[in-house]
Amino acid sequence: MNGIFSGAGLRRLRVMTHKELLQLFRDVALMVFFLYAFTGDIYIAASGVSMQLKNAAIATLDGDHSLASRELASRFQPPYFQAAGSAGTPRQAIRHLDDAEVMAVLDIPPRFGERLSRGEQVAVQLQVDTSNSVLGFLASSYGAQIVGRYGLEVAALREGLSSGGIAGPVIQADTRIWYNPNQNDAWFMGISEMLTVITLFAILLPAAAMVREKERGTIEQLMVTPLSAFQILFPKVIAMTLVILAGTAIALFGVLGPCFNLPMRGNLVLFFLITALYVFTTAGLGLLAATVARNLAQVGMLTVVILMPMLLLSGAWTPIEAMPEWMRILAWASPLHYFLDAAYGILLKGVGMALLWQPVLAMGLLGVVVFGAGMGRFGRQFG
Template sequence: MNDRSAAPRRPLTLWIRRVAVLTQKDLKQLLRDIPLLIFVVYVFTLDIYVAGVGMTGDLLNAKLTVHDADHSQSSRELSYRFMLPYFDFAGEVTRPVHGLDLLDRGKTMMVLDIPARFDETLRNGQETAHLQLQVDASNVALGYLAPSYVERIIGYFSQDYAQRVRMSPISSGDPPPVIASIDNRTRVFFNTNLNGHWFNAVGQWLTMMTVVAVLLPAAAFVREKERGTIEQLLVSPVTPFQVMLSKVIATTLLVLLGSAASMYAIMQPLIGVPFRGDALLFFALNALYVFNISGLGLLMATFVRNQAQVGMLTILISAPMTMLSGTWTAPESMPPWLAELVNWSPLHHFIECSYGIIFRGAGLDVLWPSVLALIGLGGALFGMCVWRFRRQFG
């Protein structure tokens, strides 16, 4: 009875043992490649910290120059509201042309022009008081943010001025001034303080994990082609599927270790990124995504001949994938044809999973469409990889 029940299990056990031995070999090769190992440690630790702390989407220390043609209490009060840390008040100019000259020479980023009779216009209330803001939009991101910050400051100034008018004493018999106002109340979920450092840290982790998951298996495969050990594997009792699978498993284990270090040693304690979801589900989907991208890296490796070509193709694949998958730019802001193409990127679907688990605490009941997409894309990529391997070395 025992011999008969054990007999069918021997091929499966042997198959698993061969994959385990190949995986152990690939892990040893990766750990012996010191420059590549240093790169992996850096991108999962120091690089995440620098991106989370050093990069910000806020407007900080923007140089502002003022041309005040009114020289009234209201114009001075408005000018002094542009303070650090958002604005660096760079002083006043006597003529508008001097402000344009500063913009041309890059000495200031904005010039606020306050016209004459500004205070008088506000006090009369019969016409609209106009201001002019000239912005250097050479940096498009800052050029977009700066006017919005200025509009908020001017809006608060207008509200405060209207409040002072409402509270000022009036003559007997005169009706109190009626000034319309709008009370806008906004409630922010999942990132109450709009902390951009959280988004930058997670976005950089996604980007570098993609680069590593493409680079490691491709580099390992091409290294064996350069050294001629791939031919030795072909004459051994292993299948192309086992050869590919072992490299994917080795890469997945290393990336999971790096992701754990990023989350629990960098993002949470040093940057304060919350983790509201299930850790087991998070790392399971992390492994599924690495399986996808590793298959893409191995497929790429079947077309190249040396390590230099691996590096160039890794950049060629990972750069557009990260830029056009929603990591830094929302697909809704892309052209329709490009937004449809984004759905074929594994990173796009993993972004939905990672952000959902980390920030919203989402589970499989919410993330299952993205999980199914990852499974389908991963199976297709790995199948193409095995087919290409057999065609090249069969």
Template sequence: MDEAMIRLTVWFRRLVVMTSKEFLQLARDWMLLVFIVYAFTADIYLAGSGVSLQLRQAVLHVLDQDGSAASRELIGRFQPPHFQFAGRITEGPREALRLLDRGQTMVVLDIPADFESDLLSGIPTRIQMQIDTSNSVQGFLASSYAQRIIADFGTERAMAELHAQSGGAGSMPRIVDDHRVWFNPNQNDTWFMSITELLTIITLFAVLLPAAAMVREKERGTVEQLLVSPLSSFQIMFPKVLSMTVVILIGCAVSLALVLRGMFHVPVRGSLALFFGITTLFVFTTAGLGLLISTIARNLAQVGMMTILVFTPMLFLSGAWTPPEAMPVWMRTIMYASPLHYFIDTGFGILLKGAGIDVLWREIAAMAALGGIIFGTGMLRFRNQFGN
């Protein structure tokens, strides 16, 4: 029994010493430290404040061939923040096409002559919208907002005419749209973008840092010294994962406190302890990809390229940018094999929805199962290459 305790004590001593060594090596790599600090602070701030999924200040030019009160009323409905009125077109349709071709406008509203007189006479009238959809998302939003504005204008004119014909008696039947927006009632893009960027940065470093720590040993020639020491391959590898996990958790805590809650006022409705526990599980398991990379790459440049090769498909298949329902069936099937997909579901579930283990246990179980396979594969490959 005493011998077993001595062995256990020696094992933990080696673990502590090797983990301390990883922290010291990281502290000496000031470029990597700067990158980590930037990623968990400035990068998340820029993503939250500078990226919007809404239509903002779309440049609008108007070709008003009627010049009536009705046309002016319709033009006046295209207001900020969605549209920015940039001026009237005076030289006809050719000028409108020229502005669109040069990228000087996004939307051209073309109101025909006799627009008001046709409305007063009850004659159906048409207006033309020309929209630059080089950016398909913004173009779709501009088209949707414009259609809603024009539809509301037409409905109000028709209702006013019917009201006048009935002498003001009675009321017209209507449907009241009484909807509720949950979890993000103001539909604030900042909340979504900052949380998404934080989870993305965690994933990036979970792959990059353990791989970089191991390959750094290769470049400096110290890996041979470790292999001839009385350390097992697990004692060489595990402190790298452990130390980098601690660094990522510290960066995550700083980002939550200073950026998400401090600057963007993102409400954290769930348990922070649960969030950090799931983040620890995710980082540990995803680090298996870093171990795989470290057994293939020969220098840090190759680590960077291979990290991009692994990370990019994980990001696009996570469901953060494209809803799973919008993906082809075969791509959706592959998405379920990405641990990042489950991490994003649990992250948003905890931070914005206040969900607990009773709601998220399926995602946690799937992430743990996938992570166990990934980490086990990385560990097996590492032992085969360096193994003892």
């Protein structure tokens, strides 16, 4: 057997990589969707999704119709709220909420203004649709801030603490949001979608390419050639990595940069190197799945088993800190978890290897272990 990196070994790798690329490009439907995934899909995700509470419709049940009640109701304004007029009767208000026509109902009791001016404490009620718990939380949080501020102003005026406005021993928070000061969802969603698409292809393409050879029996042809297991497996990964890196470049420079002004603060060469490492690691997972599966249908299902937990438990969509302990441990085994830190770190925060060596090292180790296991199993199956 030739050494892996001897002249002949390298030539074999090159020829096999070429074969994989050819095979990939000939599947037109696949390539069309590949391009769509790295352009249109990312564009739509980045431009179309906002996780913020915007213009939530709020109806008012005003039992008072006084100056004070109108003043309070009028403070529920855009950007967070949008007045949806009077809710009518309490039963109608519930129906509006049931039909999701409004997100919240502000219920101001009768004699609200009168009791306020007499110095009593009055309760107003906010009914919030929390079918979506994140939005529900935001709506009640903003509502509490609006009502709290109104209350403080009334109190300040009434107690003579100041003439209008709020003074006194209060906390004045100056809040700064770093890395994405305008809370531009497009940056977050765009990067998140790009990482999702990269992950999807990095698992599926090599796994499918491998099992297709098994299913069609062409693997037997490869086995009788002088190629080693490594020389059969590795070119698949190289080919897919090249294609995925090209897709990433298109997404970054063709979509996220020009359309959304993604800052890309860090070193892009480093970003692409880390992406290559990530694709390699994840491809290892796909190949491992391919050694378990006997046909493509099985690979498809196994891919879902690997992909979905990776995506949803990596911290891309939901915070890892709030997960139960054992889940956080599982998240450490997900290469996407490290890639996420690195990608957001480089693109948004502008950090370099000095801070990223830990996730990168962890990802590399994971890749070696997974790829090694895949190679081992493959060797035993066909050796």
